[in-house]
Amino acid sequence: MKFSVFQVSRKGGREKNEDRMGYCYTRQSGIFMLADGMGGHPQGEVAAQLALQVVSAMFQKEATPELADVDAFLSSAVMAAHRQILRYSIEKGMLDTPRTTFVAAVVQAGAVTWLHCGDSRLYVVRQGELLARTRDHSFLEQSKTATAAGMKLPERINRNVLFTCLGSPTKPVFDVAGPVALLQGDRLMLCSDGLWGSLTDEDITYHLGHKPVSDAVPDLVEKALIKAGDTSDNVTCIAFEWETPDGFESTRGSISTDTVIDGVFASTVQAGWLDSELDDLNDAEIERSIAEINEAIRRSAAKKE
Amino acid sequence: MSKVKPAPLPPDTKIGGYRVVRKVAAGGFGVVYLAVDAEGQKFAVKEYLPSSLATRAPGELLPQVQPEKLSLYRLGLKSFFEEGRSLAQISHPSVVSVMNFFRENETVYMVMNYLEGASLQDFIITARDQKQAKVFRESTIRSLFDEILRGLRIVHQHKMLHLDIKPANIFITDDNKSVLIDFGAAREVLSKEGNFIRPMYTPGFAAPEMYRRDASMGPWTDIYAIGACLYACMQGYPPNEAPQRLEKDRITTALARLRGVYSDNLIEVVEWCMSLDPLSRPQSVFTLQKELSREGERRYTKLSVSEKVRLQFDTMVSDTKKSAQKATGAMGKQK
Numbered sequence: 238m239k240f241s242v243f244q245v246s247r248k249g250g251r252e253k254n255e256d257r258m259g260y261c262y263t264r265q266s267g268i269f270m271l272a273d274g275m276g277g278h279p280q281g282e283v284a285a286q287l288a289l290q291v292v293s294a295m296f297q298k299e300a301t302p303e304l305a306d307v308d309a310f311l312s313s314a315v316m317a318a319h320r321q322i323l324r325y326s327i328e329k330g331m332l333d334t335p336r337t338t339f340v341a342a343v344v345q346a347g348a349v350t351w352l353h354c355g356d357s358r359l360y361v362v363r364q365g366e367l368l369a370r371t372r373d374h375s376f377l378e379q380s381k382t383a384t385a386a387g388m389k390l391p392e393r394i395n396r397n398v399l400f401t402c403l404g405s406p407t408k409p410v411f412d413v414a415g416p417v418a419l420l421q422g423d424r425l426m427l428c429s430d431g432l433w434g435s436l437t438d439e440d441i442t443y444h445l446g447h448k449p450v451s452d453a454v455p456d457l458v459e460k461a462l463i464k465a466g467d468t469s470d471n472v473t474c475i476a477f478e479w480e481t482p483d484g485f486e487s488t489r490g491s492i493s494t495d496t497v498i499d500g501v502f503a504s505t506v507q508a509g510w511l512d513s514e515l516d517d518l519n520d521a522e523i524e525r526s527i528a529e530i531n532e533a534i535r536r537s538a539a540k541k542e
Numbered sequence: 543m544s545k546v547k548p549a550p551l552p553p554d555t556k557i558g559g560y561r562v563v564r565k566v567a568a569g570g571f572g573v574v575y576l577a578v579d580a581e582g583q584k585f586a587v588k589e590y591l592p593s594s595l596a597t598r599a600p601g602e603l604l605p606q607v608q609p610e611k612l613s614l615y616r617l618g619l620k621s622f623f624e625e626g627r628s629l630a631q632i633s634h635p636s637v638v639s640v641m642n643f644f645r646e647n648e649t650v651y652m653v654m655n656y657l658e659g660a661s662l663q664d665f666i667i668t669a670r671d672q673k674q675a676k677v678f679r680e681s682t683i684r685s686l687f688d689e690i691l692r693g694l695r696i697v698h699q700h701k702m703l704h705l706d707i708k709p710a711n712i713f714i715t716d717d718n719k720s721v722l723i724d725f726g727a728a729r730e731v732l733s734k735e736g737n738f739i740r741p742m743y744t745p746g747f748a749a750p751e752m753y754r755r756d757a758s759m760g761p762w763t764d765i766y767a768i769g770a771c772l773y774a775c776m777q778g779y780p781p782n783e784a785p786q787r788l789e790k791d792r793i794t795t796a797l798a799r800l801r802g803v804y805s806d807n808l809i810e811v812v813e814w815c816m817s818l819d820p821l822s823r824p825q826s827v828f829t830l831q832k833e834l835s836r837e838g839e840r841r842y843t844k845l846s847v848s849e850k851v852r853l854q855f856d857t858m859v860s861d862t863k864k865s866a867q868k869a870t871g872a873m874g875k876q877k
Contacts, residue, residue: 245613523645526623530643533630540633 238267238344238494242477243454247462249431249469255281255337256429256473261293263302264494266345268293269475271427273357275336275402284322284335284404291318292341300345307343308413311352315339315403315411322404336404339411340371340427344479349425350415355402358433360426361417365446367438369417373430374401374410419479424450428457431470435461450476548591548598548605551575555603557651558644560587568593571622572649576656584656585641590622590649603647619650625725626652628702636693638713638723657723659716662686662771663709670778675803677778683808684834687772689720691834694768695827697722698761705759707767708747709774746770746780750818753785762823765830769815769823776800776812787818798849805840807833 248254255274260267272288274281292314296304304310318339326334338355351359356373372378376398401410424445433441436457444453444460454476461472550565550573551557560577563584567574572591578584591598595615596605607615629640629652642653669677678686690712697704704711704725713721749766751758773781773793777800782792793816797809811833817823824830 247613523619523650526627527643527645527650530623530626530630530640533627534640534642537631537633537639 238262238265239480240267240344240477240492241450241480242269242475242492243450244473244475245454245458246473247458247471249462249465249471250467251276251469251471253282254471254473255285256431256471257282257285257289258427258473258475259289259293260475260477261296262492262494263297263300265302266296266300266304266343267494268296268300268341268343269425269427269477270339270341271357271429271473271475272340272403273338273355273429273431273471273473275338275399275404278333278336278404279331280335281337283325284337287322287325287335288315288318288337288339288403291321292339296343303345304343307345307350307416311341311343311350311413312411315341315352315354315409319403319409323406326404334404334406336402338399338429339403342425342427344419344477346416348416348418350413350417352411352413354409354411355399356430358428358430360424360428360438360441360445362424362426362442362445363420364422365442367442368423369414370438371412371414373399374412375399421479423479424453424476425479426450426454426474426476428474429471431465431472432457432461432474434470435464445476450478546597547593548573548596549600549602551589551603552601557587557589558642558646558653560585560653562587571618577653586654586656588652588654590619590651592618596649605647605649622650622652628700628725629654631700632696634693634696635719636689636721637697638721638725657713657715657721659714661710662712662714662720662775665714666709666774666778676776678775680804680808680840683772683775686714686720686775687768687834688831690722691768691827691831693720693722694764695831698764698827703759703761704764704767705752706744706747707764707771708744708780709771710744712771745783746774748784749820750784750788751820758820760820761826762820765815765823765827766817766820768830769812772808772812773797773816776804776808781816784818791818798845802842802844804842806843807836807840 242260244258244260246254246256246258255276256271257274258271260269262268270289270292272285274283274285278284295310295314295317299305299310322335322337338353338357340351340353340355340357340359342349342351342359349361351371353359353371354374356375356378358371358373360370361368372382379400401407403409426441426445428441440460441457444457447453448456454474458472458474462469465472547568550568551562553562553564555562557577560579563576563578565573566576566586572589572593575587575589576584577587591605592615595611595618596607598605626640626643629638630643633639638657639655640652641655644651644653666677694704694707702725704722706724707722711722711724713723715721747767747770749759749763751763770781773796777796781787781796787793793813797813800809811830814833815823815830824833
């Protein structure tokens with residue numbers, strides 16, 4: 238598998254960034270995740286971080302190096318995440334539970350399968366066209382579908398309110414879609430409502446379709462922040478581009494999972510939810526990178542002798 | 543926004559068991575120092591200190607990074623590691639080698655062997671100023687590039703591309719070895735002041751596909767740059783930029799002027815390497831090496847009279863244009 242990936246999370250005008258994102262992969266399977274901790278309830282960032290941790294831990298356990306059943310994995314992982322959040326709130330004796338949205342995409346065997354719960358979205362862009370996007374679990378989005386189907390909805394509901402999420406006492410509602418076979422150059426993007434809330438689908442599709450993800454992601458995030466101004470929600474976005482497996486690897490940061498040894502697992506998801514800032518590279522990772530490089534230097538030097 | 547460059551570490555600063563002697567270079571990515579270890583051996587130490595993202599007051603050790611630039615700073619750090627990782631895997635006399643990598647002063651340092659000498663660019667400039675027909679002798683060019691290609695072949699064998707080969711990144715040591723330097727992935731990421739990352743390429747040496755940044759980059763992309771370096775060694779100047787060539791290609795005419803001065807074979811190799819279509823170039827370094835090392839009698843085809851006249855006419859027209867522009871002070875685009 239070969240893909241390039243880029244992720245950015247920026248705090249808008251909010252007090253804290255409750256968005257979390259990350260990805261991990263084995264030799265033959267990869268998962269990309271994003272969670273947006275909900276305001277109006279306590280500790281949204283904990284819920285978001287827990288969701289990522291639980292799902293990535295399960296992925297690590299079950300992707301050996303492929304998941305046996307992607308649909309089943311996603312469904313059970315999201316429920317496990319939900320239960321973990323509830324458990325956390327019970328342990329802490331909280332009066333209200335932390336809540337989060339969740340969207341994840343699993344790529345394996347050249348196809349993508351995704352799951353979402355709430356209003357964090359996944360976009361699939363192929364050759365500059367929007368191929369698919371998730372439908373939010375909000376009254377607003379669902380009312381469009383309902384109206385189109387000739388159904389009448391009560392007038393007085395807040396249409397932006399989500400009717401499901403992880404961590405709520407009611408059982409979460411989620412959708413699984415796919416598998417969709419990937420073609421070279423396909424771009425997939427996971428984003429929080431901070432991004433899609435201030436940009437149109439056309440805008441998003443255009444940027445994703447016309448630039449490498451390493452340009453499109455920062456550009457989109459920047460645009461969304463500027464457009465929303467001082468009161469902007471946090472904007473978080475992770476996107477990846479599917480590349481040909483045999484393409485020549487450059488030094489510019491495409492990820493080829495072929496170099497991953499069997500049984501080994503790479504992840505950007507951090508353990509411990511206490512990190513207030515989810516950085517791409519934390520201290521431990523910096524130390525690990527340095528150790529890796531020095532190890533490679535020793536190996537090369539040994540070869541020479 | 544401060545435009546002040548972060549201050550380099552002062553001489554005699556101790557970092558990771560090395561003592562800074564002086565700053566030797568600075569770029570967007572950071573600073574390179576000449577440093578010595580306890581035994582007095584010289585090293586080049588590259589400090590990650592992106593000038594657009596970090597500041598450092600003179601005399602200070604720790605760089606300051608504003609919170610909003612932190613994620614980009616860390617991203618650049620990743621590329622810096624990428625460069626270290628790439629170089630660490632390679633051990634070849636024609637590729638700069640990394641000896642150590644360490645963390646200090648809240649940033650990271652890459653220790654490389656210190657090369658004494660000058661870049662190929664310096665040599666070209668010195669040579670062309672002598673105003674002779676030949677910038678370099680053909681045998682010099684062939685043996686220089688033979689070494690570079692050996693190094694590049696190893697780089698490609700490690701499934702990496704250099705992507706910024708140019709005379710400034712080819713170093714000629716005082717004991718006459720050529721070494722490929724600056725796998726500047728870090729600098730590339732940080733090439734743009736301001737918000738975000740832009741790709742970087744050097745006009746003249748970057749293949750057309752580098753501008754498109756699509757999936758068509760490969761060994762042939764570096765080979766284009768090698769062709770452009772050969773060209774620069776023969777002409778004394780870099781070739782036109784790829785986008786300009788796509789509009790109107792003057793390479794063949796420019797190379798025709800060198801006929802009789804350099805062998806037909808060498809001229810053909812340059813044209814081959816610099817084909818605008820990636821597929822028309824030598825697809826691997828090995829193919830190019832074979833062609834470049836081909837022994838046998840070199841053929842020199844002098845220009846025919848009619849060709850000479852045409853070239854002279856060309857020169858005259860462009861000279862007239864230039865002087866006309868100078869005379870009128872027009873800054874119009876030369877078409």
